[in-house]
Amino acid sequence: MDFASAKLIGAGIACIGMGGAGIGVGIIFGNFLQGALRNPTEAPKQFGNLIFGFAVTEALGIFSLAIALILLFAAPH
Amino acid sequence: MQAEAAHPAEATTAFPPFDASLFPSQLFWFALSFIALYVIMSRFVLPKVGATLARRAGTIDGDLDQAAQKSAEAENARASMEKAVAKARADARAMIDAARAEVQAKLNAEQEAADARIAERIRAAEARVETAKQKALAEVPALADGLARDIADRIAPAVAAPARQRVAAGEA
Amino acid sequence: MSNDPIHQFHINPISPPIHFGAIDATFTNASLFMVAGVAVASGFMAWAMRPQALVPGRAQSVAEITYGFVHGMVRDAAGDEGVKRFFPFVFTVFMFVFAANMIGMFPYWFAPTGQIIITASMALMVFATVLIVGFAKNGFKFLKLFVPSGVPWYILWFVVIIEIISFFSRPLSHAIRLWANVFAGHLLLKVIASFVPMMAAAGGMLVLGSVIPLFMTVAIYALEFLVAFLQAYVFAMLTCIYLNDALHPGH
Numbered sequence: 001m002d003f004a005s006a007k008l009i010g011a012g013i014a015c016i017g018m019g020g021a022g023i024g025v026g027i028i029f030g031n032f033l034q035g036a037l038r039n040p041t042e043a044p045k046q047f048g049n050l051i052f053g054f055a056v057t058e059a060l061g062i063f064s065l066a067i068a069l070i071l072l073f074a075a076p077h
Numbered sequence: 078m079q080a081e082a083a084h085p086a087e088a089t090t091a092f093p094p095f096d097a098s099l100f101p102s103q104l105f106w107f108a109l110s111f112i113a114l115y116v117i118m119s120r121f122v123l124p125k126v127g128a129t130l131a132r133r134a135g136t137i138d139g140d141l142d143q144a145a146q147k148s149a150e151a152e153n154a155r156a157s158m159e160k161a162v163a164k165a166r167a168d169a170r171a172m173i174d175a176a177r178a179e180v181q182a183k184l185n186a187e188q189e190a191a192d193a194r195i196a197e198r199i200r201a202a203e204a205r206v207e208t209a210k211q212k213a214l215a216e217v218p219a220l221a222d223g224l225a226r227d228i229a230d231r232i233a234p235a236v237a238a239p240a241r242q243r244v245a246a247g248e249a
Numbered sequence: 250m251s252n253d254p255i256h257q258f259h260i261n262p263i264s265p266p267i268h269f270g271a272i273d274a275t276f277t278n279a280s281l282f283m284v285a286g287v288a289v290a291s292g293f294m295a296w297a298m299r300p301q302a303l304v305p306g307r308a309q310s311v312a313e314i315t316y317g318f319v320h321g322m323v324r325d326a327a328g329d330e331g332v333k334r335f336f337p338f339v340f341t342v343f344m345f346v347f348a349a350n351m352i353g354m355f356p357y358w359f360a361p362t363g364q365i366i367i368t369a370s371m372a373l374m375v376f377a378t379v380l381i382v383g384f385a386k387n388g389f390k391f392l393k394l395f396v397p398s399g400v401p402w403y404i405l406w407f408v409v410i411i412e413i414i415s416f417f418s419r420p421l422s423h424a425i426r427l428w429a430n431v432f433a434g435h436l437l438l439k440v441i442a443s444f445v446p447m448m449a450a451a452g453g454m455l456v457l458g459s460v461i462p463l464f465m466t467v468a469i470y471a472l473e474f475l476v477a478f479l480q481a482y483v484f485a486m487l488t489c490i491y492l493n494d495a496l497h498p499g500h
């Protein structure tokens with residue numbers, strides 16, 4: 001296997017990590033909705049926590065996206 | 078990565094975020110701008126904002142205090158007004174009561190006087206009736222005597238005269 | 250080379266080389282936009298707070314809301330002591346990251362937070378502050394940070410190892426989170442936007458199809474504005490949480 005194809009394959013594999021972040025973000029918003037529907041008056045107070053949890057989780061997906069992009073565009077040729 | 082080039086900027090094929098030859102200049106300007114921002118914020122801007130917010134909070138608290146004070150004053154005024162009204166009402170009631178009591182007393186006194194007068198008159202009238210009755214009763218024996226004599230004289234003059242004498246003697 | 254998505258992260262000098270001794274202080278486009286961000290942030294705050302009005306105008310409201318936002322963030326995460334010690338620092342971090350992110354959103358401008366050295370410097374600054382303040386304030390009690398209470402001894406050694414690893418990986422994730430978000434967002438925008446001329450140049454039905462990446466670009470641009478704010482918020486928030494550990498190491 002030559003170097004260029006290895007890079008592309010590596011980028012593709014790195015993108016699998018984003019699926020985990022997707023699951024995580026889905027769990028966060030799903031659980032927020034569940035809690036919010038049970039207790040709607042308390043829900044707005046947790047909005048900051050929701051966004052914080054979303055950003056922290058989503059960042060992990062961004063990590064793998066960054067790895068993929070680095071492999072695609074920034075790795076030495 | 079062609080790091081030690083003439084100048085970092087020539088390293089266009091390298092990946093800039095990982096190009097260590099670009100770090101010193103970035104670090105220098107980062108330190109400069111961050112410290113400048115920190116000094117500006119902590120010395121000039123944040124105290125100003127904090128002071129403004131504190132002043133606003135103070136003003137709002139002061140206004141609220143003033144409002145509370147005003148409302149307490151109004152409450153006091155209302156209470157004293159109510160007290161005055163109650164006092165005036167009580168005074169009026171007392172005055173009315175006093176007047177009524179006076180009138181009642183006068184009425185009672187006049188009633189008593191009138192009663193007394195009436196009683197006096199009744200007593201006098203009764204006394205007169207009594208004397209008249211006494212007088213009439215006192216006249217009854219003589220009258221009855223005369224009447225009896227007349228009857229006796231008419232029915233039996235013969236008997237009557239000596240009996241009369243006897244009676245008169247007996248009486249004597 | 251105009252379609253190279255990395256092109257936007259290239260650093261070019263815009264002044265003749267400046268050297269202070271061994272330190273290379275050449276003024277580059279990265280420096281320009283960092284200084285511009287700081288100038289905009291501090292200039293706006295100073296200008297907005299100029300009237301110091303009792304009833305604030307629009308600009309003053311924005312400045313006060315920013316103040317209150319960061320103030321509440323520090324107080325919630327690190328308590329009143331944290332506000333006393335670290336509020337200006339956290340505010341500076343937030344303003345710097347936010348201004349750098351926002352200034353990077355303009356097309357053809359440069360995102361200073363897309364350079365990992367900048368985010369790593371800030372993360373290490375926070376890390377060093379936590380260590381210094383933690384040991385200065387608590388002495389060796391600061392090490393209780395690594396020893397959670399109420400854990401049986403046969404798991405404790407393992408928990409301590411995990412705590413130490415997670416403590417020392419904090420600056421890494423702290424720095425990479427911000428950098429990767431900005432970097433990947435800008436790269437993604439560039440990649441998707443470059444589909445538009447590519448498809449338009451291909452001819453045929455693809456010319457009509459080129460509106461799809463155009464709309465995607467607009468949508469992702471909006472998302473990136475959200476990310477620019479959110480990552481500044483998250484960066485400052487994590488800074489507060491880490492600084493709180495320096496003040497109250499016992500869990």
